[in-house]
Amino acid sequence: MLIDVVMPQMGESVAEGTVVTWLKKVGEHVAKDEPLVAISTDKVDVEIPSAAAGVLAKIVVHEGGTAPVGAVLAHIDEASHAGAVQPGRPVMTQEEGVKAAAPPAGWYSPAVLELAKEHGVDLTQVKGTGAEGRVTRKDLLDFIARRSQTPAAARRVSPESPTPPAEDRILPISPMRRAIAEHMVRSRRTAAHVTQIHEVDMTAIDRYRHAHHDAFFGETGVTLTFLPFVVKAAADGLRAYPLMNASYTREGIIVKQAVNIGIAVALDEGLIVPVLREADKKSFLTLAKQLADLAARSRDKRLSLEEVHDGTFTVNNFGALGTMIGTPIIVQPQAAILGLGKVVKRPVVIDDTIVIRSMAYLCLSYDHRLIDGAYASAFLNHVQATLQEFDFSIVR
Incomplete structure (x- = not known):
């Protein structure tokens, strides 16, 4: 039986959360109430415990992804925890389970794709630190921050050339800052x-x-x-x-x-x-x-x-x-x-x-x-x- 891991309600003014880190990999066993995933919102960073004992069967929202309250983040297979095997279905090793459930190479979360498009980043130039080498939202934010700090280093300017104008820095918007901005605007619009x-x-x-x-x-x-x-x-x-x-x-x-x-x-x-x-x-x-x-x-x-x-x-x-x-x-x-x-x-x-x-x-x-x-x-x-x-x- 598959148990859904959902984005919890974390306050009446919090509408979404960002997955920071999965504390378990696909195929790994997890105990009931054991910390499973770290979530970040504008109000608090918190570790969400597992709602059931079993095996992490699938991750739906990967690291760096943002999801609304109530959205399914992952699935836990209780049957795997109990040792049950479906008739005619071969037993899959933990390594095979990880490989089978992992997203294909070159896969990027919607949040990463949107942020890369917003800042004009070629994702093939970003080194990923997530599972299977995937590029997480944090990897992309770090890349953007490094690029904005040294905009002139990539250009060659001869001594005779006029000094180029200073470039504006583009600072990535953190989940906390984005949520604060949305709440402030909503409050002014509401009250x-x-x-x-x-x-x-x-x-x-x-x-x-x-x-x-x-x-x-x-x-x-x-x-x-x-x-x-x-x-x-x-x-x-x-x-x-x-x-x-x-x-x-x-x-x-x-x-x-x-x-x-x-x-x-x-x-x-x-x-x-x-x-x-x-x-x-x-x-x-x-x-x-x-x-x-x-x-x-x-x-x-x-x-x-x-x-x-x-x-x-x-x-x-x-x-x-x-x-x-x-x-x-x-x-x-x-x-x-x-x-x-x-x-x-x-x-x-x-x-x-x-x-x-x-x-x-x-x-x-x-x-x-x-x-x-x-x-x-x-x-x-x-x-x-x-x-x-x-x-x-x-x-x-």
Whole structure:
């Protein structure tokens, strides 16, 4: 009996995945739940376990190929695992099985062919590192990158010849970057984006951080940043204003009961949003520890599938990168995203007196299809008041 290996659903905003590496060859035995294939998406790189014990009979989507969620990637033969042999059918050795099931020489995956056509690459010039020497998508991307880095090396220019104009570099688009681009465009096309900005006085929190930074780190091993304060304030605000924790659908507005806050984490190759589940039920210390852990594992690509989907609201601390004001794009199908700008000291007027305070901007982008300006302002006022009057007794 043949068992299909399918591209799993890896988050409600993930529509496809790219096969990075097959961990088994055709003809090899695989145990149930044994890692079988490595998949890459815009959110996470993950190893997919085998759904059954048997022999990998056929690979449908080869390394470098991209397939939509639910597509068949390969077939596992359970009968081969059980030792069953069909009457009249000769027993095939593992080596013969590999040869019989392997694609013919000169075969290229659709993804490789499309990328080669896009960049004008002669695939016969690319050395393949895949099974049977096939050219994988990674082989082609590496070839394109090397070619774009030395465009002038292949040309001979005499000393008398004028200096040729510099050539533009063509950088290959990674699966993560392509998926991010598609999601951003889809979000702008889907939701009626509006951004409102409130100023928040972070002086009390800034002073607390400086006064307790060393002690907090010594006790917890975690750096005391602004982020857990903002996440705590946002979680409280989502409980007070539940439409901010909702989604717009044709059937109606779905108000989510769980407060699962996604945290935007910048990576060298893009952006990922791991999810902090039931944030409204967690203590400040738990929030701080889990935020640090999620950020670290995001950068090391050690997140699980469950940690990158089912978010109901997103917080983006772009102030950590020096940005003062931003207009973040909503993570679909959520209703809103909150950005925190850089906390800086500047003069402000309080009771007709000019004083120096630590100030920042709270930037809220929301879907105007289900949230109006007054409601968004009320939510921002709640978050602002929580931060400015923060109860520091809950920190430790």
